[in-house]
Amino acid sequence: xxxxxxxxxxxxxxxxxxxxxxxxxxxxxxxxxxxxxxxxxxxxxxxxxxxxxxxxxxxxxxxxxxxxxxxxxxxxxxxxxxxxxxxxxxxxxxxxxxxxxxxxxxxxxxxxxxxxxxxxxxxxxxxxxxxxxxxxxxxxxxxxxxxxxxxxxxxxxxxxxxxxxxxxxxxxxxxxxxxxxxxxxxxxxxxxxxxxxxxxxxxxxxxxxxxxxxxxxxxxxxxxxxxxxxxxxxxxxxxxxxxxxxxxxxxxxxxxxxxxxxxxxxxxxxxxxxxxxxxxxxxxxxxxxxxxxxxxxxxxxxxxxxxxxxxxxxx
Amino acid sequence: xxxxxxxxxxxxxxxxxxxxxxxxxxxxxxxxxxxxxxxxxxxxxxxxxxxxxxxxxxxxxxxxxxxxxxxxxxxxxxxxxxxxxxxxxxxxxxxxxxxxxxxxxxxxxxxxxxxxxxxxxxxxxxxxxxxxxxxxxxxxxxxxxxxxxxxxxxxxxxxxxxxxxxxxxxxxxxxxxxxxxxxxxxxxxxxxxxxxxxxxxxxxxxxxxxxxxxxxxxxxxxxxxxxxxxxxxxxxxxxxxxxxxxxxxxxxxxxxxxxxxxxxxxxxxxxxxxxxxxxxxxxxxx
Numbered sequence: 001x002x003x004x005x006x007x008x009x010x011x012x013x014x015x016x017x018x019x020x021x022x023x024x025x026x027x028x029x030x031x032x033x034x035x036x037x038x039x040x041x042x043x044x045x046x047x048x049x050x051x052x053x054x055x056x057x058x059x060x061x062x063x064x065x066x067x068x069x070x071x072x073x074x075x076x077x078x079x080x081x082x083x084x085x086x087x088x089x090x091x092x093x094x095x096x097x098x099x100x101x102x103x104x105x106x107x108x109x110x111x112x113x114x115x116x117x118x119x120x121x122x123x124x125x126x127x128x129x130x131x132x133x134x135x136x137x138x139x140x141x142x143x144x145x146x147x148x149x150x151x152x153x154x155x156x157x158x159x160x161x162x163x164x165x166x167x168x169x170x171x172x173x174x175x176x177x178x179x180x181x182x183x184x185x186x187x188x189x190x191x192x193x194x195x196x197x198x199x200x201x202x203x204x205x206x207x208x209x210x211x212x213x214x215x216x217x218x219x220x221x222x223x224x225x226x227x228x229x230x231x232x233x234x235x236x237x238x239x240x241x242x243x244x245x246x247x248x249x250x251x252x253x254x255x256x257x258x259x260x261x262x263x264x265x266x267x268x269x270x271x272x273x274x275x276x277x278x279x280x281x282x283x284x285x286x287x288x289x290x291x292x293x294x295x296x297x298x299x300x301x302x303x304x305x306x307x308x309x310x311x312x313x314x315x
Numbered sequence: 316x317x318x319x320x321x322x323x324x325x326x327x328x329x330x331x332x333x334x335x336x337x338x339x340x341x342x343x344x345x346x347x348x349x350x351x352x353x354x355x356x357x358x359x360x361x362x363x364x365x366x367x368x369x370x371x372x373x374x375x376x377x378x379x380x381x382x383x384x385x386x387x388x389x390x391x392x393x394x395x396x397x398x399x400x401x402x403x404x405x406x407x408x409x410x411x412x413x414x415x416x417x418x419x420x421x422x423x424x425x426x427x428x429x430x431x432x433x434x435x436x437x438x439x440x441x442x443x444x445x446x447x448x449x450x451x452x453x454x455x456x457x458x459x460x461x462x463x464x465x466x467x468x469x470x471x472x473x474x475x476x477x478x479x480x481x482x483x484x485x486x487x488x489x490x491x492x493x494x495x496x497x498x499x500x501x502x503x504x505x506x507x508x509x510x511x512x513x514x515x516x517x518x519x520x521x522x523x524x525x526x527x528x529x530x531x532x533x534x535x536x537x538x539x540x541x542x543x544x545x546x547x548x549x550x551x552x553x554x555x556x557x558x559x560x561x562x563x564x565x566x567x568x569x570x571x572x573x574x575x576x577x578x579x580x581x582x583x584x585x586x587x588x589x590x591x592x593x594x595x596x597x598x599x600x601x
Contacts, residue, residue, distance in 0.1 A: 056421045058596040078321075081423040088421075092414040092599060096335035108324050109422040111316035153418075 009034050009161055009192040015064035017050055024050045026216040032194060037187045039207035040196040041307055047216040048196040052165050056086060068161060085159035089166040091150040095139035099130055099149050103156060110157035124152040143170045163194045180206055204303040212310045219310045227306050235275050236299040237282050239268040242292035252285055321424045325432020333402050333440050342401055346394035346448055354455040379460040386452020387472055388546055396483045396508055398444055402437045403487035404501035411495040414599030426591050434488060441484055442477045449473045468553045475549045479542045482576045489583035492590050495597055511539035538579055541572040548572055
């Protein structure tokens with residue numbers, strides 16, 4: 001899904017927030033559609049957590065409005081937050097509870113029936129890999145385990161919208177991969193997922209849409225394919241050969257679709273005029289000049305490149 | 316789920332949170348132990364009176380028959396207000412300090428429901444503590460000194476004790492929300508309690524020396540006056556026996572004491588609610 005095809009699940013309009021004289025959010029606007037996995041990116045202090053906490057009604061906006069499933073959480077938190085799950089960044093949970101007790105308490109807050117709650121607790125502890133730890137006090141959990149439990153808590157009410165602030169921070173690579181798959185599964189179930197993260201590789205793997213914020217201002221909002229397209233200046237093919245010759249370089253430079261060719265020892269960097277995969281054409285030309293190819297890669301822009309360019313543009 | 320159910324969930328949460336605190340348990344055990352110790356001393360004193368000891372006014376038997384009042388009103392002096400302050404002083408602030416306020420308030424509940432649940436949870440816990448000390452006091456009096464007179468008024472005195480302690484409870488609760496720092500809110504409330512005791516003592520002394528009514532009137536508006544005296548005023552109304560040794564409080568004005576408690580309590584709750592509703596939920600501070 002590349003554009004809003006129905007009523008957005010999350011709408012943030014002209015959101016402005018001050019901390020004293022400091023403008024933490026400056027007219028931030030975006031909309032998140034049903035089933036999207038929206039990656040909210042920005043450097044430290046950009047305003048990601050402030051946006052999320054305002055979306056949850058924890059902070060009062062100075063200007064602008066937020067709607068979650070068409071309800072303003074500041075005006076009607078009971079209705080707006082009923083269908084929402086939230087996992088905060090580096091959560092600190094109530095250490096006097098066991099994992100099961102905290103899940104039970106959270107289930108009660110969402111009005112879950114006793115039997116449904118029992119089954120849900122077991123299912124969620126299994127899902128986050130804490131089945132052996134459910135009856136232990138949270139004070140005994142490691143940071144990674146608290147993070148896992150926090151994700152389980154966010155799923156207690158089977159939410160329509162899942163908001164997660166740096167959800168995999170502090171997790172080991174295995175757990176990170178597990179949760180990445182989980183987010184994808186949840187998205188396929190039709191849940192809308194809003195992830196704030198600075199782990200660009202992770203966002204690129206799982207998100208369908210991206211919002212980028214820098215110094216409180218949105219610098220990009222759109223589908224992930226569009227972000228790469230928007231910030232791609234040119235495509236580059238990098239070739240490693242047994243030997244590079246001057247006639248080969250001259251011939252490559254003469255090609256219509258080649259902008260420039262740079263060589264360094266036995267490596268070539270061929271900058272293309274078009275955003276197109278032309279590895280076949282380039283390899284044919286190299287073979288014509290008796291070149292022996294060791295490797296040939298199309299270097300596409302990564303989300304990190306796009307992010308850095310977006311930030312540069314935003315400044 | 317309706318608002319009452321949501322408030323009830325927070326009440327239960329507040330009980331668990333408060334009971335998990337070591338300083339609450341230490342104060343409770345200390346209060347109960349002191350009560351037992353006090354009664355043991357009285358028992359020893361009454362069964363082994365020093366040579367030549369005589370009770371002025373009522374007979375020793377009459378004093379023994381009213382010992383339940385010592386047990387019920389005794390902890391009111393300092394321990395119950397301190398427990399009230401410890402329970403309420405961290406009620407709101409600890410959630411900010413630990414970052415759990417974010418977790419609680421991102422659930423389907425309004426800020427007012429959340430605060431009401433927190434307030435009622437702490438207050439009901441305090442009510443339970445007062446019930447424990449009251450029951451222990453009455454039981455010890457009965458067990459050590461035999462049948463007690465007017466003991467049927469224990470439930471009324473209990474309710475008055477709970478009502479009296481709302482004042483320091485709500486004051487500490489307000490500081491907990493306004494300062495959002497537990498140590499600071501407890502210190503502020505204890506400071507007011509101690510200052511109130513101290514200033515009240517000075518004003519009382521000034522009154523004794525000058526007989527100037529103004530000193531007495533001013534002292535009545537100190538928070539401690541109504542909290543300490545309302546239970547005694549009510550007891551003196553209920554227990555009409557002229558020989559009663561523990562309820563001879565002069566100048567008792569139940570209505571005024573009750574009204575002063577209500578004014579302090581309402582003001583504290585209002586300030587706490589305004590602060591919570593009007594301001595942002597602060598992030599973890601510890």
